[in-house]
Amino acid sequence: MSQLSIQAGQTGTIARSAAVVSFAVLCSRILGLVREQAFAVLFGAGYTFDAFVVAFRIPNMLRDLFGEGALSAAFVAVFAAYNEKGEKETWRLASNVLVFFGLFLSVLTLVGIFASEHLVRLLVQDDYVQVPGKVELTARLTAIMFPFLTLVSLAAVVMGVLNTKGRFFVPAMAGSFFNLGALVGGVSLSLLMPRFDQPAIVGMAIGVLIGGVLQLVCQLPTLYRTGFRFTPHLDLCDPGLKRILLLMMPAVIGLAPLQFNIVINTYFASSLAEGTLSWLNYAFRLFWLPVGLFGVALSVATMPVVSRFAAQRDMPNLKSTYVSSLTMAFCLSVPASVGLILLARPIVRVIFQHGRFDVAATVGTAEVLACYAVGLFAYAAVKIMVPVFYALDRPRYPVIGSFLTMLVNLLIILAVLEHLEHRALALSISGAMTVNFIFLSAMLYRLMGGYPLVELARGLGKIVLASMLMAVWLYGLQRLLFPGGLTEDRLLLDIAAVAVCIGSSALLYGLVLHLLKLEEMNLLVRRLLRR
Numbered sequence: 001m002s003q004l005s006i007q008a009g010q011t012g013t014i015a016r017s018a019a020v021v022s023f024a025v026l027c028s029r030i031l032g033l034v035r036e037q038a039f040a041v042l043f044g045a046g047y048t049f050d051a052f053v054v055a056f057r058i059p060n061m062l063r064d065l066f067g068e069g070a071l072s073a074a075f076v077a078v079f080a081a082y083n084e085k086g087e088k089e090t091w092r093l094a095s096n097v098l099v100f101f102g103l104f105l106s107v108l109t110l111v112g113i114f115a116s117e118h119l120v121r122l123l124v125q126d127d128y129v130q131v132p133g134k135v136e137l138t139a140r141l142t143a144i145m146f147p148f149l150t151l152v153s154l155a156a157v158v159m160g161v162l163n164t165k166g167r168f169f170v171p172a173m174a175g176s177f178f179n180l181g182a183l184v185g186g187v188s189l190s191l192l193m194p195r196f197d198q199p200a201i202v203g204m205a206i207g208v209l210i211g212g213v214l215q216l217v218c219q220l221p222t223l224y225r226t227g228f229r230f231t232p233h234l235d236l237c238d239p240g241l242k243r244i245l246l247l248m249m250p251a252v253i254g255l256a257p258l259q260f261n262i263v264i265n266t267y268f269a270s271s272l273a274e275g276t277l278s279w280l281n282y283a284f285r286l287f288w289l290p291v292g293l294f295g296v297a298l299s300v301a302t303m304p305v306v307s308r309f310a311a312q313r314d315m316p317n318l319k320s321t322y323v324s325s326l327t328m329a330f331c332l333s334v335p336a337s338v339g340l341i342l343l344a345r346p347i348v349r350v351i352f353q354h355g356r357f358d359v360a361a362t363v364g365t366a367e368v369l370a371c372y373a374v375g376l377f378a379y380a381a382v383k384i385m386v387p388v389f390y391a392l393d394r395p396r397y398p399v400i401g402s403f404l405t406m407l408v409n410l411l412i413i414l415a416v417l418e419h420l421e422h423r424a425l426a427l428s429i430s431g432a433m434t435v436n437f438i439f440l441s442a443m444l445y446r447l448m449g450g451y452p453l454v455e456l457a458r459g460l461g462k463i464v465l466a467s468m469l470m471a472v473w474l475y476g477l478q479r480l481l482f483p484g485g486l487t488e489d490r491l492l493l494d495i496a497a498v499a500v501c502i503g504s505s506a507l508l509y510g511l512v513l514h515l516l517k518l519e520e521m522n523l524l525v526r527r528l529l530r531r
Contacts, residue, residue, distance in 0.1 A: 024172030029289045031179035036285045037351060038187050039204070044356030045278035045365070048201050051134055053277045055141035056208065057266060058119050059112065059149040061259045065252060071101065071153060074247035075160045077390055078240055087227060093240040094161055095231045098154060100241060103234070105150040112149070116142040123263060124270035131274075137199065144205040151212030152178075158219045161228065170222040177218040182211030250395040257406035261432065264406075265425045268413055275361060276422045282352055282361075283368035283426065290336040291379045318388075319451040322444075325384050327459040331518065333380035334463050335509050338471045340373035343501055346482055350495045368426045375430025378437035385440045389447075397443045401436045408432040459518060466512035474505045 043049040075097060082090045112119065117139035121129065129135055159171035186207020190200040235241065269276045340347070344366040353362045386398050412428035420427065445451060481497035 024169050028175030031176050035179050035183040040352040040357035041355030045275040045361035050277040051138040052141055052201055053281045055138045056145055058142050059146045061262055062149050063152050065259050074244045075157055076164055078243045079164050091228050096235050096238050096241055097157055099234045105153050109146045109150050112146040113143045123266050128270035141205045145208045148208050148212045151216050155216040158223055165226045167222055170219055174215045174219050178211035178215035181214040182207040185210035250399050253399050257402040260406055261409045264410055269425055272421055279364040279368050282365045283372055286369055287372040319448055322388055323452050323456050329380040329384050330460055330463050333377045334467045335470055337373045337376040338467050341370045342474050344370040346494055346498050350498055367423050371423050371426035375433045378433040381437050401439050404439055405432040405436045408435045462516040462518045466509050469512055470505050470509040473508055477501055
Protein backbone atom coordinates (compact mmCIF):
# COMPACT_ATOMS: atom_id res chain seq x y z
CA MET A 1 0.00 0.00 0.00
CA SER A 2 1.38 3.43 -0.90
CA GLN A 3 2.28 6.07 1.67
CA LEU A 4 -0.46 8.33 0.26
CA SER A 5 -3.09 5.60 0.71
CA ILE A 6 -2.02 5.02 4.32
CA GLN A 7 -2.21 8.74 5.08
CA ALA A 8 -5.65 9.04 3.48
CA GLY A 9 -6.82 6.02 5.44
CA GLN A 10 -5.65 7.45 8.75
CA THR A 11 -7.18 10.84 7.97
CA GLY A 12 -10.45 9.11 7.16
CA THR A 13 -10.30 7.05 10.36
CA ILE A 14 -9.78 10.16 12.47
CA ALA A 15 -12.50 12.06 10.61
CA ARG A 16 -14.94 9.16 11.08
CA SER A 17 -14.17 8.79 14.79
CA ALA A 18 -14.23 12.56 15.28
CA ALA A 19 -17.63 12.74 13.58
CA VAL A 20 -19.02 10.10 15.96
CA VAL A 21 -17.58 11.86 18.99
CA SER A 22 -18.68 15.27 17.70
CA PHE A 23 -22.29 14.13 17.41
CA ALA A 24 -22.25 12.73 20.93
CA VAL A 25 -20.51 15.83 22.28
CA LEU A 26 -23.05 18.01 20.46
CA CYS A 27 -25.85 16.29 22.36
CA SER A 28 -23.99 16.85 25.62
CA ARG A 29 -23.25 20.51 24.87
CA ILE A 30 -26.86 21.22 23.87
CA LEU A 31 -28.12 19.69 27.10
CA GLY A 32 -25.45 21.67 28.94
CA LEU A 33 -26.75 24.86 27.35
CA VAL A 34 -30.30 23.96 28.35
CA ARG A 35 -29.04 23.44 31.90
CA GLU A 36 -27.39 26.87 31.83
CA GLN A 37 -30.64 28.32 30.49
CA ALA A 38 -32.41 26.87 33.52
CA PHE A 39 -29.85 28.60 35.76
CA ALA A 40 -30.37 31.88 33.87
CA VAL A 41 -34.17 31.73 34.14
CA LEU A 42 -34.26 30.66 37.80
CA PHE A 43 -31.30 32.59 39.23
CA GLY A 44 -30.09 35.15 36.67
CA ALA A 45 -26.56 36.51 37.06
CA GLY A 46 -25.76 37.63 40.58
CA TYR A 47 -25.57 36.61 44.25
CA THR A 48 -26.96 33.06 44.07
CA PHE A 49 -25.39 31.89 40.84
CA ASP A 50 -22.06 33.53 41.71
CA ALA A 51 -22.04 31.31 44.82
CA PHE A 52 -22.81 28.20 42.74
CA VAL A 53 -20.05 29.02 40.23
CA VAL A 54 -17.39 29.34 42.94
CA ALA A 55 -18.65 26.22 44.75
CA PHE A 56 -18.65 24.05 41.61
CA ARG A 57 -15.21 25.22 40.54
CA ILE A 58 -13.51 23.58 43.52
CA PRO A 59 -14.44 19.91 42.81
CA ASN A 60 -14.48 20.61 39.07
CA MET A 61 -10.88 21.86 39.11
CA LEU A 62 -9.80 18.71 40.92
CA ARG A 63 -11.79 16.66 38.39
CA ASP A 64 -9.93 18.31 35.52
CA LEU A 65 -6.64 17.79 37.35
CA PHE A 66 -7.00 14.15 38.47
CA GLY A 67 -9.93 12.69 36.55
CA GLU A 68 -10.34 13.82 32.96
CA GLY A 69 -6.83 15.27 32.84
CA ALA A 70 -3.81 13.45 34.20
CA LEU A 71 -5.54 10.18 35.09
CA SER A 72 -7.28 9.81 31.74
CA ALA A 73 -4.15 10.54 29.68
CA ALA A 74 -1.88 8.30 31.77
CA PHE A 75 -4.37 5.45 31.95
CA VAL A 76 -4.99 5.35 28.18
CA ALA A 77 -1.23 5.27 27.49
CA VAL A 78 -0.62 2.32 29.85
CA PHE A 79 -3.86 0.48 29.09
CA ALA A 80 -3.14 0.56 25.34
CA ALA A 81 0.20 -1.16 25.99
CA TYR A 82 -1.45 -3.78 28.23
CA ASN A 83 -3.83 -4.71 25.39
CA GLU A 84 -0.90 -6.51 23.81
CA LYS A 85 -0.44 -8.73 26.91
CA GLY A 86 -3.83 -10.39 26.83
CA GLU A 87 -7.27 -9.74 28.31
CA LYS A 88 -6.62 -11.20 31.77
CA GLU A 89 -3.79 -8.78 32.56
CA THR A 90 -5.65 -5.91 30.92
CA TRP A 91 -8.84 -6.32 32.95
CA ARG A 92 -6.90 -6.92 36.14
CA LEU A 93 -5.16 -3.58 35.67
CA ALA A 94 -8.48 -1.82 35.03
CA SER A 95 -10.01 -3.26 38.22
CA ASN A 96 -6.95 -2.30 40.28
CA VAL A 97 -7.01 1.27 38.95
CA LEU A 98 -10.74 1.64 39.71
CA VAL A 99 -10.28 0.43 43.31
CA PHE A 100 -7.17 2.53 43.98
CA PHE A 101 -8.55 5.79 42.64
CA GLY A 102 -11.99 5.12 44.08
CA LEU A 103 -10.44 4.95 47.56
CA PHE A 104 -7.98 7.81 47.03
CA LEU A 105 -10.57 10.23 45.65
CA SER A 106 -13.12 9.28 48.31
CA VAL A 107 -10.63 10.31 51.01
CA LEU A 108 -9.89 13.52 49.11
CA THR A 109 -13.64 14.17 48.87
CA LEU A 110 -14.12 13.79 52.63
CA VAL A 111 -11.29 16.24 53.31
CA GLY A 112 -12.84 18.68 50.83
CA ILE A 113 -16.26 18.46 52.46
CA PHE A 114 -14.92 19.26 55.94
CA ALA A 115 -12.63 22.04 54.64
CA SER A 116 -15.16 23.58 52.23
CA GLU A 117 -15.43 26.99 53.91
CA HIS A 118 -11.65 27.37 54.15
CA LEU A 119 -11.32 26.48 50.47
CA VAL A 120 -13.94 29.05 49.49
CA ARG A 121 -12.20 31.81 51.46
CA LEU A 122 -8.94 31.02 49.62
CA LEU A 123 -10.65 31.52 46.26
CA VAL A 124 -12.28 34.91 46.78
CA GLN A 125 -11.37 38.46 47.81
CA ASP A 126 -12.74 40.53 50.69
CA ASP A 127 -15.45 42.11 48.51
CA TYR A 128 -17.01 38.66 48.12
CA VAL A 129 -16.59 37.72 51.79
CA GLN A 130 -18.26 40.92 52.99
CA VAL A 131 -21.57 40.12 51.26
CA PRO A 132 -23.74 38.71 54.08
CA GLY A 133 -24.22 34.93 53.87
CA LYS A 134 -22.45 34.50 50.52
CA VAL A 135 -19.44 32.55 51.82
CA GLU A 136 -21.67 30.30 53.94
CA LEU A 137 -23.93 29.51 50.98
CA THR A 138 -20.92 28.84 48.75
CA ALA A 139 -19.37 26.50 51.35
CA ARG A 140 -22.63 24.55 51.72
CA LEU A 141 -22.89 24.09 47.94
CA THR A 142 -19.22 23.04 47.78
CA ALA A 143 -19.74 20.34 50.42
CA ILE A 144 -22.78 18.99 48.58
CA MET A 145 -21.03 18.80 45.21
CA PHE A 146 -17.62 17.46 46.30
CA PRO A 147 -18.50 13.74 45.75
CA PHE A 148 -18.88 14.67 42.06
CA LEU A 149 -15.06 14.48 41.93
CA THR A 150 -15.00 10.73 42.70
CA LEU A 151 -17.93 9.85 40.43
CA VAL A 152 -16.68 11.65 37.35
CA SER A 153 -13.06 10.49 37.81
CA LEU A 154 -14.15 6.85 37.84
CA ALA A 155 -16.27 7.61 34.78
CA ALA A 156 -13.10 8.96 33.10
CA VAL A 157 -11.28 5.64 33.75
CA VAL A 158 -14.17 3.72 32.18
CA MET A 159 -14.11 6.14 29.26
CA GLY A 160 -10.40 5.46 28.79
CA VAL A 161 -11.02 1.71 28.66
CA LEU A 162 -13.78 2.08 26.09
CA ASN A 163 -11.84 4.53 23.89
CA THR A 164 -8.84 2.18 23.86
CA LYS A 165 -11.18 -0.61 22.76
CA GLY A 166 -12.42 1.57 19.90
CA ARG A 167 -15.73 2.51 21.55
CA PHE A 168 -16.15 6.28 21.21
CA PHE A 169 -19.87 7.00 21.00
CA VAL A 170 -21.12 5.84 24.42
CA PRO A 171 -18.28 7.48 26.41
CA ALA A 172 -18.84 10.72 24.52
CA MET A 173 -22.58 10.46 25.28
CA ALA A 174 -21.81 10.11 29.00
CA GLY A 175 -21.67 13.89 29.28
CA SER A 176 -25.23 14.03 27.97
CA PHE A 177 -26.36 11.77 30.80
CA PHE A 178 -24.61 14.03 33.28
CA ASN A 179 -26.30 17.14 31.91
CA LEU A 180 -29.66 15.38 31.70
CA GLY A 181 -29.46 14.22 35.32
CA ALA A 182 -28.20 17.60 36.50
CA LEU A 183 -30.93 19.39 34.54
CA VAL A 184 -33.98 17.27 35.36
CA GLY A 185 -32.91 16.38 38.89
CA GLY A 186 -31.57 19.84 39.65
CA VAL A 187 -34.56 21.81 38.39
CA SER A 188 -37.05 19.46 40.06
CA LEU A 189 -35.25 19.64 43.40
CA SER A 190 -34.74 23.41 43.17
CA LEU A 191 -38.51 23.80 42.97
CA LEU A 192 -38.94 21.55 46.03
CA MET A 193 -36.16 22.93 48.25
CA PRO A 194 -37.98 26.11 49.39
CA ARG A 195 -40.73 23.89 50.88
CA PHE A 196 -38.07 22.48 53.22
CA ASP A 197 -36.67 25.93 54.09
CA GLN A 198 -33.62 25.34 51.87
CA PRO A 199 -32.34 27.72 49.15
CA ALA A 200 -33.49 26.65 45.68
CA ILE A 201 -29.88 26.55 44.46
CA VAL A 202 -29.24 23.59 46.79
CA GLY A 203 -31.44 21.52 44.48
CA MET A 204 -29.17 22.33 41.54
CA ALA A 205 -26.14 21.24 43.60
CA ILE A 206 -27.77 17.87 44.36
CA GLY A 207 -28.59 17.62 40.64
CA VAL A 208 -24.83 17.70 39.93
CA LEU A 209 -24.43 14.51 41.98
CA ILE A 210 -27.33 12.85 40.16
CA GLY A 211 -25.65 13.71 36.88
CA GLY A 212 -22.32 12.31 38.08
CA VAL A 213 -23.93 8.98 38.96
CA LEU A 214 -25.58 8.76 35.54
CA GLN A 215 -22.33 9.66 33.76
CA LEU A 216 -20.63 6.65 35.36
CA VAL A 217 -23.49 4.15 35.23
CA CYS A 218 -24.47 4.77 31.58
CA GLN A 219 -21.07 3.45 30.40
CA LEU A 220 -21.12 0.22 32.42
CA PRO A 221 -23.27 -1.89 30.03
CA THR A 222 -20.91 -1.11 27.12
CA LEU A 223 -17.93 -1.83 29.36
CA TYR A 224 -19.44 -5.22 30.22
CA ARG A 225 -19.94 -6.01 26.51
CA THR A 226 -16.24 -5.41 25.84
CA GLY A 227 -15.49 -8.36 28.14
CA PHE A 228 -14.61 -6.48 31.32
CA ARG A 229 -15.41 -8.23 34.60
CA PHE A 230 -14.68 -6.28 37.77
CA THR A 231 -12.53 -8.13 40.31
CA PRO A 232 -12.22 -6.12 43.54
CA HIS A 233 -8.57 -6.09 44.60
CA LEU A 234 -5.90 -3.55 45.50
CA ASP A 235 -2.30 -4.19 44.50
CA LEU A 236 -0.09 -1.18 45.19
CA CYS A 237 2.89 -3.03 43.71
CA ASP A 238 1.19 -3.57 40.34
CA PRO A 239 3.69 -2.31 37.70
CA GLY A 240 0.83 -1.00 35.57
CA LEU A 241 -0.54 1.10 38.45
CA LYS A 242 2.96 2.35 39.25
CA ARG A 243 3.44 3.31 35.60
CA ILE A 244 0.16 5.22 35.59
CA LEU A 245 1.13 7.09 38.76
CA LEU A 246 4.55 7.93 37.31
CA LEU A 247 2.95 9.26 34.13
CA MET A 248 0.41 11.19 36.16
CA MET A 249 3.02 13.08 38.16
CA PRO A 250 4.29 15.27 35.28
CA ALA A 251 0.75 15.48 33.94
CA VAL A 252 -0.57 16.79 37.28
CA ILE A 253 2.32 19.25 37.43
CA GLY A 254 1.55 20.28 33.87
CA LEU A 255 -2.18 20.69 34.45
CA ALA A 256 -1.80 22.43 37.82
CA PRO A 257 -0.93 25.83 36.30
CA LEU A 258 -3.99 25.64 34.03
CA GLN A 259 -6.16 24.97 37.07
CA PHE A 260 -4.36 27.72 38.93
CA ASN A 261 -5.44 30.03 36.11
CA ILE A 262 -9.02 29.30 37.16
CA VAL A 263 -8.12 30.16 40.75
CA ILE A 264 -6.47 33.40 39.61
CA ASN A 265 -9.41 34.45 37.45
CA THR A 266 -11.95 33.51 40.12
CA TYR A 267 -10.00 35.51 42.69
CA PHE A 268 -9.87 38.65 40.55
CA ALA A 269 -13.48 38.24 39.35
CA SER A 270 -14.69 38.15 42.97
CA SER A 271 -13.46 41.75 43.37
CA LEU A 272 -15.46 43.05 40.38
CA ALA A 273 -19.16 43.85 40.05
CA GLU A 274 -21.62 41.26 41.36
CA GLY A 275 -22.54 38.99 38.49
CA THR A 276 -19.07 38.94 36.92
CA LEU A 277 -18.51 35.32 37.95
CA SER A 278 -21.87 34.44 36.40
CA TRP A 279 -21.06 36.25 33.15
CA LEU A 280 -17.75 34.41 32.88
CA ASN A 281 -19.45 31.07 33.48
CA TYR A 282 -22.29 31.60 30.99
CA ALA A 283 -19.87 32.86 28.33
CA PHE A 284 -17.47 29.98 28.87
CA ARG A 285 -20.34 27.50 28.44
CA LEU A 286 -21.05 28.97 25.00
CA PHE A 287 -17.35 29.15 24.15
CA TRP A 288 -16.79 25.54 25.21
CA LEU A 289 -19.40 24.27 22.75
CA PRO A 290 -17.11 24.55 19.67
CA VAL A 291 -14.04 23.56 21.73
CA GLY A 292 -15.81 20.37 22.77
CA LEU A 293 -17.16 19.69 19.32
CA PHE A 294 -13.90 20.25 17.45
CA GLY A 295 -10.92 20.20 19.78
CA VAL A 296 -11.94 17.48 22.23
CA ALA A 297 -13.53 15.28 19.55
CA LEU A 298 -10.44 15.43 17.32
CA SER A 299 -8.19 14.87 20.34
CA VAL A 300 -10.10 11.74 21.40
CA ALA A 301 -10.08 10.40 17.84
CA THR A 302 -6.42 11.26 17.22
CA MET A 303 -4.94 9.84 20.43
CA PRO A 304 -5.17 6.10 19.59
CA VAL A 305 -3.81 6.70 16.06
CA VAL A 306 -0.82 8.81 17.09
CA SER A 307 -0.11 6.45 20.02
CA ARG A 308 0.09 3.52 17.61
CA PHE A 309 2.38 5.35 15.17
CA ALA A 310 4.57 6.56 18.04
CA ALA A 311 4.88 3.02 19.42
CA GLN A 312 5.86 1.79 15.94
CA ARG A 313 8.24 4.74 15.48
CA ASP A 314 6.45 5.47 12.20
CA MET A 315 7.32 9.18 12.03
CA PRO A 316 6.11 9.88 8.46
CA ASN A 317 2.57 8.75 9.26
CA LEU A 318 2.70 10.40 12.68
CA LYS A 319 3.60 13.74 11.06
CA SER A 320 0.92 13.51 8.39
CA THR A 321 -1.72 12.49 10.95
CA TYR A 322 -0.80 15.41 13.18
CA VAL A 323 -0.88 17.98 10.36
CA SER A 324 -4.18 16.63 9.06
CA SER A 325 -5.73 16.74 12.55
CA LEU A 326 -4.45 20.27 13.15
CA THR A 327 -5.86 21.41 9.81
CA MET A 328 -9.24 19.93 10.74
CA ALA A 329 -9.11 21.80 14.05
CA PHE A 330 -8.37 25.12 12.31
CA CYS A 331 -10.97 24.39 9.67
CA LEU A 332 -13.68 24.22 12.32
CA SER A 333 -12.44 26.58 15.05
CA VAL A 334 -11.45 29.65 13.01
CA PRO A 335 -14.91 30.28 11.49
CA ALA A 336 -16.53 29.44 14.84
CA SER A 337 -14.37 32.14 16.44
CA VAL A 338 -15.43 34.69 13.82
CA GLY A 339 -19.08 33.79 14.32
CA LEU A 340 -18.93 34.05 18.12
CA ILE A 341 -17.24 37.46 17.99
CA LEU A 342 -19.71 38.96 15.52
CA LEU A 343 -22.87 37.33 16.90
CA ALA A 344 -22.04 37.35 20.62
CA ARG A 345 -24.89 39.62 21.71
CA PRO A 346 -27.73 38.10 19.69
CA ILE A 347 -26.60 34.57 20.63
CA VAL A 348 -26.53 35.39 24.35
CA ARG A 349 -29.84 37.24 23.98
CA VAL A 350 -31.77 34.32 22.44
CA ILE A 351 -30.24 31.66 24.70
CA PHE A 352 -30.10 33.28 28.12
CA GLN A 353 -32.11 36.52 28.30
CA HIS A 354 -35.20 35.07 29.97
CA GLY A 355 -36.58 35.13 33.50
CA ARG A 356 -34.09 36.75 35.88
CA PHE A 357 -31.38 37.14 33.23
CA ASP A 358 -31.64 40.80 32.17
CA VAL A 359 -30.18 43.04 29.46
CA ALA A 360 -27.20 44.05 31.61
CA ALA A 361 -26.31 40.36 32.05
CA THR A 362 -26.61 39.85 28.29
CA VAL A 363 -24.22 42.71 27.55
CA GLY A 364 -21.67 41.54 30.14
CA THR A 365 -21.82 37.90 29.02
CA ALA A 366 -21.55 38.83 25.33
CA GLU A 367 -18.46 40.99 25.93
CA VAL A 368 -16.79 38.13 27.77
CA LEU A 369 -17.78 35.63 25.06
CA ALA A 370 -16.22 37.73 22.29
CA CYS A 371 -12.97 37.93 24.27
CA TYR A 372 -12.93 34.17 24.89
CA ALA A 373 -13.54 33.53 21.17
CA VAL A 374 -10.27 35.25 20.23
CA GLY A 375 -8.36 32.24 21.56
CA LEU A 376 -10.67 29.51 20.28
CA PHE A 377 -8.26 28.30 17.60
CA ALA A 378 -5.49 27.96 20.19
CA TYR A 379 -7.71 25.95 22.55
CA ALA A 380 -8.67 23.53 19.79
CA ALA A 381 -5.10 23.20 18.50
CA VAL A 382 -3.59 22.53 21.96
CA LYS A 383 -6.14 19.73 22.44
CA ILE A 384 -4.59 18.09 19.36
CA MET A 385 -0.97 18.74 20.33
CA VAL A 386 -0.84 17.49 23.91
CA PRO A 387 -1.67 13.81 23.12
CA VAL A 388 1.17 13.80 20.56
CA PHE A 389 3.67 14.79 23.25
CA TYR A 390 2.39 12.02 25.51
CA ALA A 391 2.53 9.50 22.66
CA LEU A 392 6.17 10.46 22.12
CA ASP A 393 6.81 10.16 25.88
CA ARG A 394 7.75 13.83 26.16
CA PRO A 395 5.27 15.15 28.75
CA ARG A 396 7.64 17.84 30.04
CA TYR A 397 6.87 20.16 27.12
CA PRO A 398 3.13 20.51 27.92
CA VAL A 399 4.23 21.01 31.55
CA ILE A 400 6.49 23.92 30.59
CA GLY A 401 3.73 25.29 28.35
CA SER A 402 1.27 25.19 31.25
CA PHE A 403 3.56 27.22 33.49
CA LEU A 404 4.08 29.67 30.64
CA THR A 405 0.31 29.93 30.26
CA MET A 406 -0.15 30.71 33.95
CA LEU A 407 2.49 33.44 33.83
CA VAL A 408 1.07 35.09 30.70
CA ASN A 409 -2.48 34.91 32.09
CA LEU A 410 -1.45 36.68 35.31
CA LEU A 411 0.60 39.34 33.50
CA ILE A 412 -2.27 40.21 31.13
CA ILE A 413 -4.74 40.47 34.03
CA LEU A 414 -2.44 42.78 36.00
CA ALA A 415 -1.83 44.91 32.90
CA VAL A 416 -5.42 45.44 31.71
CA LEU A 417 -7.84 44.55 34.56
CA GLU A 418 -8.28 48.15 35.66
CA HIS A 419 -9.22 49.27 32.14
CA LEU A 420 -11.12 46.26 30.75
CA GLU A 421 -12.56 44.78 33.99
CA HIS A 422 -14.48 41.52 33.26
CA ARG A 423 -13.27 41.46 29.65
CA ALA A 424 -9.67 41.31 30.87
CA LEU A 425 -10.30 37.94 32.52
CA ALA A 426 -11.38 36.38 29.22
CA LEU A 427 -8.72 38.09 27.11
CA SER A 428 -6.03 36.91 29.52
CA ILE A 429 -7.06 33.29 28.96
CA SER A 430 -7.15 33.73 25.18
CA GLY A 431 -3.74 35.42 25.14
CA ALA A 432 -2.22 32.78 27.40
CA MET A 433 -3.53 29.90 25.30
CA THR A 434 -2.23 31.55 22.12
CA VAL A 435 1.26 31.81 23.63
CA ASN A 436 1.01 28.16 24.72
CA PHE A 437 0.01 27.16 21.19
CA ILE A 438 3.02 28.95 19.68
CA PHE A 439 5.38 27.39 22.22
CA LEU A 440 4.06 23.83 21.78
CA SER A 441 4.12 24.19 17.98
CA ALA A 442 7.81 25.12 18.05
CA MET A 443 8.70 22.32 20.48
CA LEU A 444 6.78 19.69 18.54
CA TYR A 445 8.38 20.78 15.28
CA ARG A 446 11.82 20.29 16.83
CA LEU A 447 10.89 17.03 18.54
CA MET A 448 9.45 15.44 15.39
CA GLY A 449 12.32 16.60 13.21
CA GLY A 450 9.96 18.90 11.35
CA TYR A 451 6.55 18.32 9.80
CA PRO A 452 4.96 19.51 6.54
CA LEU A 453 4.72 23.25 7.27
CA VAL A 454 3.98 24.11 3.65
CA GLU A 455 1.02 21.74 3.64
CA LEU A 456 -0.23 23.17 6.95
CA ALA A 457 0.25 26.78 5.78
CA ARG A 458 -1.57 26.05 2.52
CA GLY A 459 -4.54 24.64 4.38
CA LEU A 460 -4.53 27.48 6.92
CA GLY A 461 -4.39 30.06 4.13
CA LYS A 462 -7.53 28.61 2.56
CA ILE A 463 -9.26 28.58 5.95
CA VAL A 464 -8.36 32.23 6.68
CA LEU A 465 -9.52 33.36 3.23
CA ALA A 466 -12.85 31.55 3.59
CA SER A 467 -13.28 32.93 7.11
CA MET A 468 -12.62 36.50 5.96
CA LEU A 469 -15.26 36.21 3.24
CA MET A 470 -17.65 34.72 5.78
CA ALA A 471 -16.94 37.60 8.21
CA VAL A 472 -17.77 40.23 5.61
CA TRP A 473 -21.03 38.45 4.76
CA LEU A 474 -21.92 37.98 8.42
CA TYR A 475 -21.14 41.58 9.37
CA GLY A 476 -23.47 42.94 6.73
CA LEU A 477 -26.18 40.38 7.43
CA GLN A 478 -26.28 40.92 11.18
CA ARG A 479 -26.55 44.70 10.73
CA LEU A 480 -29.52 44.10 8.45
CA LEU A 481 -31.28 41.53 10.65
CA PHE A 482 -30.65 43.15 14.05
CA PRO A 483 -31.53 46.82 13.50
CA GLY A 484 -32.85 47.33 17.05
CA GLY A 485 -31.19 46.97 20.42
CA LEU A 486 -31.37 44.07 22.82
CA THR A 487 -34.37 45.48 24.68
CA GLU A 488 -36.93 44.80 21.96
CA ASP A 489 -39.42 42.05 22.63
CA ARG A 490 -38.76 40.11 19.44
CA LEU A 491 -37.41 36.79 20.65
CA LEU A 492 -38.82 34.64 17.84
CA LEU A 493 -37.51 37.07 15.20
CA ASP A 494 -34.09 37.09 16.86
CA ILE A 495 -33.98 33.28 16.95
CA ALA A 496 -34.84 33.16 13.24
CA ALA A 497 -32.27 35.87 12.47
CA VAL A 498 -29.51 34.06 14.38
CA ALA A 499 -30.38 30.82 12.57
CA VAL A 500 -30.21 32.59 9.19
CA CYS A 501 -26.86 34.19 10.07
CA ILE A 502 -25.28 30.93 11.23
CA GLY A 503 -26.76 28.76 8.49
CA SER A 504 -25.95 31.07 5.57
CA SER A 505 -22.45 31.80 6.89
CA ALA A 506 -21.71 28.09 7.30
CA LEU A 507 -22.92 27.38 3.78
CA LEU A 508 -20.80 30.19 2.35
CA TYR A 509 -17.73 29.06 4.29
CA GLY A 510 -18.18 25.44 3.27
CA LEU A 511 -18.71 26.38 -0.37
CA VAL A 512 -15.57 28.51 -0.48
CA LEU A 513 -13.45 25.73 1.06
CA HIS A 514 -14.97 23.23 -1.35
CA LEU A 515 -13.99 25.46 -4.27
CA LEU A 516 -10.52 25.87 -2.76
CA LYS A 517 -10.33 22.06 -2.48
CA LEU A 518 -9.48 21.70 1.20
CA GLU A 519 -9.50 17.91 1.53
CA GLU A 520 -9.92 17.81 5.33
CA MET A 521 -13.15 19.81 5.06
CA ASN A 522 -14.51 17.55 2.34
CA LEU A 523 -13.67 14.47 4.43
CA LEU A 524 -15.45 15.83 7.49
CA VAL A 525 -18.56 16.72 5.48
CA ARG A 526 -18.70 13.28 3.87
CA ARG A 527 -18.34 11.52 7.23
CA LEU A 528 -20.99 13.69 8.88
CA LEU A 529 -23.42 13.16 6.01
CA ARG A 530 -22.97 9.39 6.26
CA ARG A 531 -23.69 9.55 9.99
